[in-house]
Amino acid sequence: MFSKLKPVWLVAGRELKDQFRDWRVLTPMVILIFCFPVLMNEFAKQTVDFLNQYNANLILERLVPFSIMIIGFFPITISLVVALEAFVGEKERGTIEPMLSAPLDNWQLYFGKLLVGVVTPLVASYLSIAFYLVMVSRQNLVMPPFITMLQLILLTTAHATLMVSAAIVISVQSTSVKAANLLASFIVIPVAILMQGEAVMLFWGNEQVLWLAIAGVMIISLLLIRVGIAHFQREYLLGREIDSFNLRWILRTFWRNFTGGARSVGEWYRRVLGSAMRRVAPAILAVALVAGVSLWMGYDWVMVNVTEMIENASPENLEKIASRARELPDLSSLQGGVNFPFLFLNNTRAVALIFFAGIFSFSVLGVLLYMINISLIGGVFALLQLLGIQPWPIFLAGVAPHGIFEIPALMIGSAAMLYIGVSIVTPQTGKSMGEVILELLADWTKIFLGLVVPLLAIAAVIEAYITPSLLMNVLK
Amino acid sequence: MIETHDLSKQFHDFLAVDGVNLNVQAGQILALLGQNGAGKTTTVRMLTALLQPSRGWARVAGYDVTRNGHDVRASVGVLTEQHGLYMRMTAVEYLDFFGQVYSLAPIMRKSRSDHLLEYFGLAEASRRRIGEYSKGMRQKLALARAMMHDPGVLLLDEPTSAMDPESARLVRDEIARLKSSQRTIVICSHNLTEAEALADQIAIIYRGRILLQGTLDELKHQVLGAPEYEIKFAGAWDSSRLKLPKDVEVLSRTESSLKVRVMRPQESNPQILKALSKVSAPVLAFQEEPRSLEQVYLKVMMEAKGLENVQ
Structure with missing residues (x-):
């Protein structure tokens, strides 16, 4: 040594x-x-x-x-x-x-x-x-x-x-x-x-x-x-001897990696996006495990901290919290503002934000944001339990219908971001750092546009037009 | 020894070296000649395992440059185009540092350093900062660094370019000594006289491709044709009476001289001398027409450029 x-x-x-x-x-x-x-x-x-x-x-x-x-x-x-x-x-x-x-x-x-x-x-x-x-x-x-x-x-x-x-x-x-x-x-x-x-x-x-x-x-x-x-x-x-910003080369390299030589959208989905997804597969497994940990952390945090807060709260404050919790949210009034474009843009922005946070921190901040997003589900679950409300029916009606599209989209988007971070810190022989970054960006864009955005669009449609009615039925 | 096959290097759209085949045995010197940017430095960098070949392979001192880069670098001494000296160090510190990099024992470092500094006439200035050295002194020190670990293979880029004639002679002598001690040496040079004096093999590289390769005699024969000889007579003498071998072509004839081209000198020259003696020709001199490497090089380059223009 x-x-x-x-x-x-x-x-x-x-x-x-x-x-x-x-x-x-x-x-x-x-x-x-x-x-x-x-x-x-x-x-x-x-x-x-x-x-x-x-x-x-x-x-x-x-x-x-x-x-x-x-x-x-x-x-x-x-x-x-x-x-x-x-x-x-x-x-x-x-x-x-x-x-x-x-x-x-x-x-x-x-x-x-x-x-x-x-x-x-x-x-x-x-x-x-x-x-x-x-x-x-x-x-x-x-x-x-x-x-x-x-x-x-x-x-x-x-x-x-x-x-x-x-x-x-x-x-x-x-x-x-x-x-x-x-x-x-x-x-x-x-x-x-x-x-x-x-x-x-x-x-x-x-x-x-x-x-x-x-x-x-x-x-x-x-x-x-x-x-x-x-x-x-x-x-x-x-x-390399010359400092030059070769925009043409950048665009050409990105485009070549993005299209992957596919001649049709079908071929692009089957071959190009398929191969990108295979590369990202281990990261998907990792973010799935992180999701489990985050759910538990959110649940545990609320259980410990909110219970402690309730224990230390004055009777007046407790009554105030209880009365607020008893009030049913007026979902019909929310429907005007929470529509498809709002939900779609909001969720797309969240995945993009995770990507930007991840790319400047080798995935560290991106994973943290992802964890916060997922832990919120655990937290809400715990909060409902603390309020004496059965959480499962609310989750099955209020989260599951759009969540089966939204949560995988969030996970796949975050996995693509994690894949970028891990690949940047991994030796890539025969390629310059610029080439590596462009290839990774192309992979992320493929996954984002080809899979995450469509999934988020479907989720937003369901969340805007189906989830509120289901939730209202359960809450009644 | 150095062996390469189809050695090539591509930088994006630019093919810097294209299919270079070399075979330099221990105790041989190869002179790599070519214009600036012809691919000499890229070739040397691939032989030092600094650049990865895009195609083909190279073995240096028995190691593959792609798989055993560390071993290649440990076996090779390199004099780079830029000498790469640390200006705030003294010569002693500099050689000692590289001695340590090459894992030489302290006693060995001291003796090698003392010997090289003494040999290259730098002993007196050895405690001065390198920044105070003249251009020639710096080059000698860089050469000393390349030889510090007594490598089996030496790759020297313009070894005498900045030196005065005396120092250049010293370096040439050292290169010749190293050759006799079974080192494999590659010299990249623009100094054709030096290459002619030192090299066993010469390779002319142009735009990444070896145009011509062989011994000096082979190159001369290939480019300039068979050797030419001039026979001078002591006064007017009718040389048409002379019966010459079949492979000898008469180029010119005067009263007092005869110029011939001999296809197979080893066989024909003794026959010519015999024929001259038979007719008691008053021979004053029988000498080969001098043909330099420069002539070969310029002709090859001219043809290459001409061909390029035609294309």
């Missing part, structure tokens, strides 16, 4: 040495490590003086953790430049070929670059945080508790891993340093938005959500590393 890892240290060591000999990397790092905390400290002092006038103690308490998060983040942004040029920079300087010609495995080269890319900003971030904490300890500022401190360190580590792993994917796929730097906005913008959310959580003091954020960022980082290795091809690093 050690002999396999040795080349990783070797590549990382050389890179690290090279970085520490470059004043253009060292100077901003030193400034950020030692000057930025001083500025932040001064800002904190001024804020404390100002907020003390208004007794805004909560904000004061959260100010230091917030500053730590920001101080930890800045050195990572500078080091991003180094990570971004890890491969493409060597390509531009002509140093990549001897390295690629050496007996190093792809993963050894990749992890060597990744290691130095992550370690450098992290060391800088930790040093910067430590320096700031020393300053905080010498002043009248509240030190964050151990758990918050641990969360901040882990958040900084997760941010560094996320940004560097994304930067290295970009570096492998880019044809020039300029292109890589331009593409960096795809890292900086989402991470900046993420940090705003985390800052809100920090001020809100919601520890649980912050733990989830740390876990989520780490999962995405690991998936990005997997994507990077899966699509790391020596040939690709040497082959």
Whole structure:
């Protein structure tokens, strides 16, 4: 094992040495490590003086953790430049070929670059945080508790891993340093938005959500590393020389994969969509299992939390809930707004949303959205039970008629999204990342247009014109 | 050794290398000649297992380039078109780094590095940053890196292009020494004199295809025809009296000289000398008309381009 890892240290060591000999990397790092905390400290002092006038103690308490998060983040942004040029920079300087010609495995080269890319900003971030904490300890500022401190360190580590792993994917796929730097906005913008959310959580003091954020960022980082290795091809690093947006090629490749050479709609359904469905079949099985888990989770959550809420509720509130539950919904008044176009567009939008959430998170967010959708069924089931209403007749009349079309459509659409995520993180020999993505998009479009949309249309017709009457009969 | 069959590489719509067949044995040097963009670098990259062939196969040092890429890379020393030097490192650090990459023991690394730096005249500058080196020094260091792990196969792209004549001579001597120690060497070059001096086999590549391949003599015979000889006489002498073998064609005749083309020199030249001696011809010199690789190359290229224009 050690002999396999040795080349990783070797590549990382050389890179690290090279970085520490470059004043253009060292100077901003030193400034950020030692000057930025001083500025932040001064800002904190001024804020404390100002907020003390208004007794805004909560904000004061959260100010230091917030500053730590920001101080930890800045050195990572500078080091991003180094990570971004890890491969493409060597390509531009002509140093990549001897390295690629050496007996190093792809993963050894990749992890060597990744290691130095992550370690450098992290060391800088930790040093910067430590320096700031020393300053905080010498002043009248509240030190964050151990758990918050641990969360901040882990958040900084997760941010560094996320940004560097994304930067290295970009570096492998880019044809020039300029292109890589331009593409960096795809890292900086989402991470900046993420940090705003985390800052809100920090001020809100919601520890649980912050733990989830740390876990989520780490999962995405690991998936990005997997994507990077899966699509790391020596040939690709040497082959492409021109940065060009070839729309014609994109459309041609997509169309070729979408039509699959079919000469009629029948043939397309039979052969092309059939083969796409066979590829997606394992993902359908996976989403079916996830559906089972989600149903149980929704049911369990409502059973535990709503029961607890009812137990803790005052008699007046309980009476209010009970009386509302006894009121029959006026389904005829709803029918005007809940019609076929509304239902169809709403459900189609849900599947499309799952797809978009999935494609930007290697299926993680897409699966989460799918789980939320399915868990709602379990939740409603539990809620009806808690209200003393028999859930099965309502489900058989109100969900099953259109659900037999809608739920499979949701599952197939989500499975296609999961298939895309899994395929992107799986090595595809002989194909560029662009080709792989276009093929996957074509597969998703085939399934979406050929199967999901027709199923959702049928479901919407039933839900709009048949389900309300059936439900009314049951509720009467 | 290097063996390829129908080796081809396609980049989308562009066929960069088309059906290349090579067979270079241990102790042989192959010179791959061709214009810029002819497919030399792509061929070398396939032989280094950097590019996957689209068609055909290649075996280098006994390993298949598609299936045993790691072993191929461990057995090959490559001098790339761009030298690929890390400018902030010193020569000693650089060679030591690549020595480690090729899993050489520390003692071996030190001795190989010292030897190569000494041989290429870089010992004095070995502690200086590579960024301070001249173009020629950088090329020598890149060559030293390619030789660092004493590989069985060397693929050298323009090994002497940036060097002064003295250094170029040094490199040529080293290549010749490596050849004599049973290494297999491929040189991509535009320097035809160098290729002529070093290569056992020459292959001319044009638009991805090998147009011509063989020993220098074979190429000359194939492209320029049978060798021509000039016989100079010490004064005026009637050469029409001379009875020449059947395969000898008279090209020109003057009072003091005779120019002939000999189809089978090994057999006919002794007979010509015998005939000259028989009639006591006052021979001053009997010499082959010099024909260079450059003539062969230019003619082949001209024909290829002409054919292309016709097509």
